[in-house]
Amino acid sequence: MGEYDEEKTCVTQIVKPGGAADGPAGNDCLVVIYSTDQKALGRRFVLDTETVRVGRGSDNTIVLDGDSVSRRHCIFEKRSGSWWCVDDTSTNGSYVNDERVRPGSELKNGDKIKIGPNILKYLSGLDVESQYHEEIYRMTIIDGLTGAHVKRYFLECLEKELNRARRHKRPLCLVMFDIDHFKKVNDTYGHLAGDHVLKESARIVQGRVRRDEIFARYGGEEFALILPETPMEGAINLAEMLRTKVSEAPYLFADQPISITISLGIAQLVDDRMSSTDLIQAADDKLYAAKRNGRNRVEH
Numbered sequence: 001m002g003e004y005d006e007e008k009t010c011v012t013q014i015v016k017p018g019g020a021a022d023g024p025a026g027n028d029c030l031v032v033i034y035s036t037d038q039k040a041l042g043r044r045f046v047l048d049t050e051t052v053r054v055g056r057g058s059d060n061t062i063v064l065d066g067d068s069v070s071r072r073h074c075i076f077e078k079r080s081g082s083w084w085c086v087d088d089t090s091t092n093g094s095y096v097n098d099e100r101v102r103p104g105s106e107l108k109n110g111d112k113i114k115i116g117p118n119i120l121k122y123l124s125g126l127d128v129e130s131q132y133h134e135e136i137y138r139m140t141i142i143d144g145l146t147g148a149h150v151k152r153y154f155l156e157c158l159e160k161e162l163n164r165a166r167r168h169k170r171p172l173c174l175v176m177f178d179i180d181h182f183k184k185v186n187d188t189y190g191h192l193a194g195d196h197v198l199k200e201s202a203r204i205v206q207g208r209v210r211r212d213e214i215f216a217r218y219g220g221e222e223f224a225l226i227l228p229e230t231p232m233e234g235a236i237n238l239a240e241m242l243r244t245k246v247s248e249a250p251y252l253f254a255d256q257p258i259s260i261t262i263s264l265g266i267a268q269l270v271d272d273r274m275s276s277t278d279l280i281q282a283a284d285d286k287l288y289a290a291k292r293n294g295r296n297r298v299e300h
Contacts, residue, residue: 028083029128031135033112034119034144037065042136047083052076054115055088068092068192069116074101083107083122092116092192117191119144143217145195146202154216154224158276161228166272173235176283177242177264178222180295185258193253197260204245208238232268232300239264239298247296261296263287
């Protein structure tokens with residue numbers, strides 16, 4: 001926990017001969033907003049033919065990596081002026097806005113298509129170029145899978161909140177938590193189920209986060225929550241509520257129920273000499289203590 005590579009957002013050009021490539025402004029396109037391959041982030045595929053095949057095989061128009069991507073996974077088809085996503089009898093299925101495609105789904109601007117571990121966003125309309133650049137900016141601050149802020153943005157905000165707390169002599173707490181036995185979830189139910197658990201856990205937490213609080217994916221299955229002007233008692237109450245909400249939530253993937261709990265650690269700014277690194281380490285130490293003491297608990 002707490003030892004992950006910092007996110008990198010790369011904007012790259014598609015150079016696959018004969019395949020989808022960056023084209024003129026106004027063309028409908030797909031943008032990779034989440035992938036296990038960091039170099040793929042920001043990649044744009046213009047939908048400039050009537051049929052676009054997607055899969056792991058090199059003969060596809062769009063080639064995507066990932067163990068859960070089939071050799072021929074799905075097809076994007078132009079039908080009467082609209083684009084449709086059609087599953088190509090893939091092993092793990094294709095998803096549009098978290099709904100499995102059975103067998104085809106008409107796309108609307110902004111729809112998110114999940115293909116294995118990859119998430120692509122469909123952009124359409126006269127302002128596709130500006131939408132694309134807005135999406136690229138969004139990727140620098142928002143994690144494409146969970147909707148939480150990325151680690152780099154979290155670190156910037158934590159530094160600002162530390163300075164503000166010191167200057168105005170106000171309380172500041174940091175909560176770090178991760179999903180218990182997450183590797184077992186992946187091993188038992190598959191990585192797509194693991195992605196679902198991450199997304200649902202983030203959704204539950206985001207529903208309890210106030211506007212001035214910062215919620216971020218710190219890395220892997222670990223998350224962080226900055227609580228400005230919140231004393232330890234308030235942080236403990238929030239952490240316990242989140243722990244309960246997650247443990248009671250009905251996680252369901254492919255009609256299979258999954259039992260999920262989280263462990264949480266809390267640290268408080270106690271003197272002006274504490275750096276952001278010190279605060280993160282203190283919260284992470286408490287998170288480790290929660291793991292050692294049985295999981296599904298809050299330590300502070």
